[in-house]
Amino acid sequence: MDRLGKDCVHCAHQLCAKKVPIFSVLDEEELNRVTELIVRKKYNKGELIIIEGSNPESLIIINRGKVKVFKNSHDGKEHILYIFSTGDFFGEKNILRKSDATYSAEALEETHVCMIRKDSFQQMIRQNPDIGIKLLEELCRRMDAVESMSMENAEGKVNKVLLEFSKKYGKDHPKGILVDLPLSREGIANYIGVTRETVSRKMSSLQDESVIKMIGNKKIL
Amino acid sequence: MDRLGKDCVHCAHQLCAKKVPIFSVLDEEELNRVTELIVRKKYNKGELIIIEGSNPESLIIINRGKVKVFKNSHDGKEHILYIFSTGDFFGEKNILRKSDATYSAEALEETHVCMIRKDSFQQMIRQNPDIGIKLLEELCRRMDAVESMSMENAEGKVNKVLLEFSKKYGKDHPKGILVDLPLSREGIANYIGVTRETVSRKMSSLQDESVIKMIGNKKIL
DNA sequence: CGTTCGATTGATGTCAGTCAACCCGAGTGG
DNA sequence: CCACTCGGGTTGACTGACATCAATCGAACG
Numbered sequence: 001m002d003r004l005g006k007d008c009v010h011c012a013h014q015l016c017a018k019k020v021p022i023f024s025v026l027d028e029e030e031l032n033r034v035t036e037l038i039v040r041k042k043y044n045k046g047e048l049i050i051i052e053g054s055n056p057e058s059l060i061i062i063n064r065g066k067v068k069v070f071k072n073s074h075d076g077k078e079h080i081l082y083i084f085s086t087g088d089f090f091g092e093k094n095i096l097r098k099s100d101a102t103y104s105a106e107a108l109e110e111t112h113v114c115m116i117r118k119d120s121f122q123q124m125i126r127q128n129p130d131i132g133i134k135l136l137e138e139l140c141r142r143m144d145a146v147e148s149m150s151m152e153n154a155e156g157k158v159n160k161v162l163l164e165f166s167k168k169y170g171k172d173h174p175k176g177i178l179v180d181l182p183l184s185r186e187g188i189a190n191y192i193g194v195t196r197e198t199v200s201r202k203m204s205s206l207q208d209e210s211v212i213k214m215i216g217n218k219k220i221l
Numbered sequence: 222m223d224r225l226g227k228d229c230v231h232c233a234h235q236l237c238a239k240k241v242p243i244f245s246v247l248d249e250e251e252l253n254r255v256t257e258l259i260v261r262k263k264y265n266k267g268e269l270i271i272i273e274g275s276n277p278e279s280l281i282i283i284n285r286g287k288v289k290v291f292k293n294s295h296d297g298k299e300h301i302l303y304i305f306s307t308g309d310f311f312g313e314k315n316i317l318r319k320s321d322a323t324y325s326a327e328a329l330e331e332t333h334v335c336m337i338r339k340d341s342f343q344q345m346i347r348q349n350p351d352i353g354i355k356l357l358e359e360l361c362r363r364m365d366a367v368e369s370m371s372m373e374n375a376e377g378k379v380n381k382v383l384l385e386f387s388k389k390y391g392k393d394h395p396k397g398i399l400v401d402l403p404l405s406r407e408g409i410a411n412y413i414g415v416t417r418e419t420v421s422r423k424m425s426s427l428q429d430e431s432v433i434k435m436i437g438n439k440k441i442l
Numbered sequence: 443c444g445t446t447c448g449a450t451t452g453a454t455g456t457c458a459g460t461c462a463a464c465c466c467g468a469g470t471g472g
Numbered sequence: 473c474c475a476c477t478c479g480g481g482t483t484g485a486c487t488g489a490c491a492t493c494a495a496t497c498g499a500a501c502g
Binding site: 071073079081092093096097102103122125126129130132133135136137139140141142143144146147148150151193 | 292294300302313314317318323324343346347350351353354356357358360361362363364365367368369371372414
Binding site: 184185186196197199200204217 | 450
């Protein structure tokens, strides 16, 4: 359990409910109610938040940090499904379907999360249907992303993923946009379903074409 | 507009709201209210229900028939995203996101649908948050399907899609399960993102291994 | 300064796509 | 009733993109 804000309602707001998009529709009083339903927790880099095959019963919202959600294919390879960061949620399947988790989730850095249990969640949605609508919106966005990614070949996927990272993690810089990649080449490869060598090659050719410039593990657009 | 039941509330129930899973949480009175928000429409085989790039503003529920939802990749190939039939809904993106449709939808046979406009839908969710939960459940199911399909190679995809069709459209039969395929080989190919030749080959080997038996365009498991 | 682990680069293999020929059943028209 | 066409389906040969395997590089860290 997180030592921060355990008994400080105002801190709790700051930490969680207030900055989460899906709760943006709530007013102060509703936020207070939601805050009471939340359990906070901290994970260190590399710790597993959800393990495939277990049966967690909470929705998880990221307060600070980054999380990768992945599953292993029968031949043992890791397929990363999503990279989530501050304000994102995951684990909605845990509370909407009865089955065991079909995926694992691991903290990529020190990560603080808020957890809402199944029954609290249902109650919350009934009191604030607009949260449900927000959730639906976000799921639609994810579907869109998955659908459009699935139509690309290796080169298109690398381009898309770099664009995605530059939007999410890019910072302005005199010579373009500086992006701090959340994943290694291997991670990117597992994310888009190709090998690390392919990622290397495609990124090298992008550099040859002067589209990007690599600096260690960051890059400039 | 469908000539049936235009002014018959009871017929309307039968036609639409009552047999749709997402409305299964409603009681009689709530069903009545929902029914009033619905517009019915009929499409013939081959007619387009939604065109990529247009800006429809309704959720669409299939009352009878089959619909394929697809998009075209830049090189002009058709990618089928889903095959929907009685009781399924689609177009949720239309009412949850402001952007234009990123996909098209075409009736695969004579199809009767119910349409709920954006504002009616929002109102409906606010009155019956449980419908929102049902929708979330269904979207999660679809995500699961997409996620697990994306990890398969061509052979695995063919197996999965045949299994899916046999679950959805299969009928018991003395020698196994008789499946009436909703798509041609080419359609299946576009559905799982391979070529029609590959589908042919994989299905032939399945037949060699006596896993399936083909009869024209149907098959026995 | 050496070890280590990820990244890169090159050589080779393989799965599925492409191209092309042929088959077959459904229509169509003589 | 048969001949012809036409559109999908099947099958085979070839190709190409990406995976695999392997060697080398290079930055980070003790």
